[in-house]
Amino acid sequence: MEQLVTGKANLDVFAETLSELAEENRNIMVVTSDSRGSARLAAFAARLPDQIVEVGIAEQNLVGVAAGLASAGKTVFAVSPACFLTARALEQIKNDIAYSNQPVTLVGISAGVSYGPLGSTHHSIHDVAVLRAIHNIGIMVPADNFETREAVLAAAASQRPVYLKLGKKAMPHLPRESGCFEPGKASLICRGNDVAIIACGETVAPAYQAAQKMQGMGITTEVISMHTVKPPDREAVIRAASKCRAVITAEEHSISGGLGEACASLFLEASICKPFKILGIPDEETVTGSQTEIFCHYGISAEGITKTALSLISLSR
Amino acid sequence: MTEKKFTDRELEILSVRYRLKLLHYIKAAGAGHTGGSLSCTDILNVLYNDVLNVSPENLSDNHRDRYIQSKGHSVEALYVILADRGFFPEKELEQLCKYRSKFTGHPSRKVNGIEFNTGALGHGLSISAGIALAGKKDQAPFRVFTLLGDGELAEGSNWEAAMVAGHYHLDNLTAIVDLNDLQITGPVREVCNPYPIDDKFSAFGWRVTETDGHSIPRLRETLHHLPAELGKPTLVIAHTIKGKGISFMEHDKRWHHGVPSDEEYTRATEELESELRRLTGFDDPS
Ligand SMILES: [Mg+2]
Numbered sequence: 001m002e003q004l005v006t007g008k009a010n011l012d013v014f015a016e017t018l019s020e021l022a023e024e025n026r027n028i029m030v031v032t033s034d035s036r037g038s039a040r041l042a043a044f045a046a047r048l049p050d051q052i053v054e055v056g057i058a059e060q061n062l063v064g065v066a067a068g069l070a071s072a073g074k075t076v077f078a079v080s081p082a083c084f085l086t087a088r089a090l091e092q093i094k095n096d097i098a099y100s101n102q103p104v105t106l107v108g109i110s111a112g113v114s115y116g117p118l119g120s121t122h123h124s125i126h127d128v129a130v131l132r133a134i135h136n137i138g139i140m141v142p143a144d145n146f147e148t149r150e151a152v153l154a155a156a157a158s159q160r161p162v163y164l165k166l167g168k169k170a171m172p173h174l175p176r177e178s179g180c181f182e183p184g185k186a187s188l189i190c191r192g193n194d195v196a197i198i199a200c201g202e203t204v205a206p207a208y209q210a211a212q213k214m215q216g217m218g219i220t221t222e223v224i225s226m227h228t229v230k231p232p233d234r235e236a237v238i239r240a241a242s243k244c245r246a247v248i249t250a251e252e253h254s255i256s257g258g259l260g261e262a263c264a265s266l267f268l269e270a271s272i273c274k275p276f277k278i279l280g281i282p283d284e285e286t287v288t289g290s291q292t293e294i295f296c297h298y299g300i301s302a303e304g305i306t307k308t309a310l311s312l313i314s315l316s317r
Numbered sequence: 318m319t320e321k322k323f324t325d326r327e328l329e330i331l332s333v334r335y336r337l338k339l340l341h342y343i344k345a346a347g348a349g350h351t352g353g354s355l356s357c358t359d360i361l362n363v364l365y366n367d368v369l370n371v372s373p374e375n376l377s378d379n380h381r382d383r384y385i386q387s388k389g390h391s392v393e394a395l396y397v398i399l400a401d402r403g404f405f406p407e408k409e410l411e412q413l414c415k416y417r418s419k420f421t422g423h424p425s426r427k428v429n430g431i432e433f434n435t436g437a438l439g440h441g442l443s444i445s446a447g448i449a450l451a452g453k454k455d456q457a458p459f460r461v462f463t464l465l466g467d468g469e470l471a472e473g474s475n476w477e478a479a480m481v482a483g484h485y486h487l488d489n490l491t492a493i494v495d496l497n498d499l500q501i502t503g504p505v506r507e508v509c510n511p512y513p514i515d516d517k518f519s520a521f522g523w524r525v526t527e528t529d530g531h532s533i534p535r536l537r538e539t540l541h542h543l544p545a546e547l548g549k550p551t552l553v554i555a556h557t558i559k560g561k562g563i564s565f566m567e568h569d570k571r572w573h574h575g576v577p578s579d580e581e582y583t584r585a586t587e588e589l590e591s592e593l594r595r596l597t598g599f600d601d602p603s
Binding site: 069 | 451
């Protein structure tokens with residue numbers, strides 16, 4: 001089995017990429033809500049003090065100020081823990097950014113259950129669901145360092161609002177069938193014909209590890225990184241689901257309203273009916289523990305995904 | 318700031334005309350925020366005809382002054398004044414609140430001259446602070462104005478924004494409170510007392526001034542001496558009357574979004590036309 005090399009936290013890659021961009025483009029502004037340390041932007045703030053605006057612990061104001069800066073021509077990244085950014089400031093995201101069409105990149109850091117032990121106040125397993133229901137905002141959830149860098153570059157160049165969801169655990173470098181990255185076009189991590197696993201963000205690595213495990217059992221797996229959750233890459237998921245015998249989605253998010261349900265609606269509308277499972281956090285009070293423990297608890301680990309895949313394949317026989 | 322310098326009397330006449338027009342379009346639409354539009358008419362009149370460096374010609378110039386209407390519900394006054402200033406043909410306002418119309422019941426950027434989609438309260442001050450910050454970063458000459466409702470001050474986001482504006486010494490930012498002392502439920506002090514407004518903003522690092530929000534000369538005087546203090550954002554508390562200009566609407570919360578009946582509409586226009594005759598000395602040139 002091929003051993004994956006561990007890289008950095010996607011959050012670190014975000015901060016490095018943004019610093020590089022901001023050094024080149026003095027029009028880039030970062031807005032933080034007492035979050036520069038958590039966002040790994042302390043070095044940015046020291047090097048480019050004129051390009052960071054601190055608003056204090058005030059997420060609604062963070063988003064409103066970001067919208068105002070963008071309307072006056074700035075390229076704006078508003079950075080705050082995903083749990084607060086997408087819940088407390090949701091109305092500002094909806095009206096000031098999306099409805100008013102201000103091309104701000106909202107960066108939700110330490111997303112999902114990155115803050116696992118801290119409890120549900122600090123989890124963001126609702127963010128994709130709520131933002132999917134808001135018109136005029138794209139959602140990007142990169143899987144590894146490569147996708148994170150590319151997503152930051154794409155967001156900076158975008159003329160439309162983007163939500164970028166980032167975890168804080170060091171991520172392995174994933175293989176991919178093609179070296180390019182295109183927003184809205186899923187990354188094909190590996191090809192297979194038995195089971196398709198469509199994942200995003202930090203669940204892509206366990207999905208790939210599950211694929212490697214199953215390879216030893218003679219099962220081939222197609223793993224797709226749906227880094228752009230909105231709009232989803234319809235063609236990629238339909239192709240994978242059509243050729244495979246079973247389909248799994250995996251996300252660090254509630255099973256309600258996220259990537260899984262987005263894929264499910266695409267399959268149904270295309271009349272594709274295969275054994276199918278949405279893996280994520282069920283509708284219950286999320287357990288506490290490390291991100292790894294929470295993934296194991298809900299079957300989003302390599303072992304859990306493998307188990308679900310084997311049972312779905314047995315159904316397809 | 319504008320091509321034509323108006324006399325106080327000319328602006329007073331314009332205010333009455335604006336009130337007539339906004340009532341006309343609210344009546345035609347069968348919907349609108351009558352009381353608040355009437356209370357901010359004089360403020361918007363002075364801003365757009367005497368203060369703001371913004372016109373249809375410079376709308377894409379990043380150095381234009383910005384106006385963000387935080388109390389978005391009083392949009393009818395804004396639409397009527399933007400039409401008068403040439404941002405779009407007034408006839409288009411016949412589409413107000415109609416099916417597929419761009420003239421929604423709260424400000425929409427689809428309408429030429431509108432900077433932000435507002436309507437949910439407590440958003441305009443943060444947005445304005447962001448624009449003002451960009452102006453400071455770029456050392457740009459523009460100024461930012463926003464209009465807040467008094468009931469709106471209960472939204473906590475205003476105070477987040479007030480804090481940041483004070484912190485960054487945004488003296489290119491002016492917030493005007495349309496202090497008509499009423500909100501939909503009743504007097505603001507009874508609903509959830511926002512007073513003292515002046516001391517609160519002062520404590521957040523603002524310079525606070527007060528003016529009569531229906532006196533054209535006093536509004537001009539106040540809005541021509543900005544910032545009220547260098548290094549501080551300015552808060553203008555404009556004392557106004559909800560439903561201003563129509564006797565049976567003034568100080569009456571029912572007109573928050575009341576639409577006049579045919580009979581009420583006739584009485585209201587008669588009152589405004591009589592005021593117009595008084596101001597023009599019975600000699601209305603148009
Ligand atoms: Mg009021």
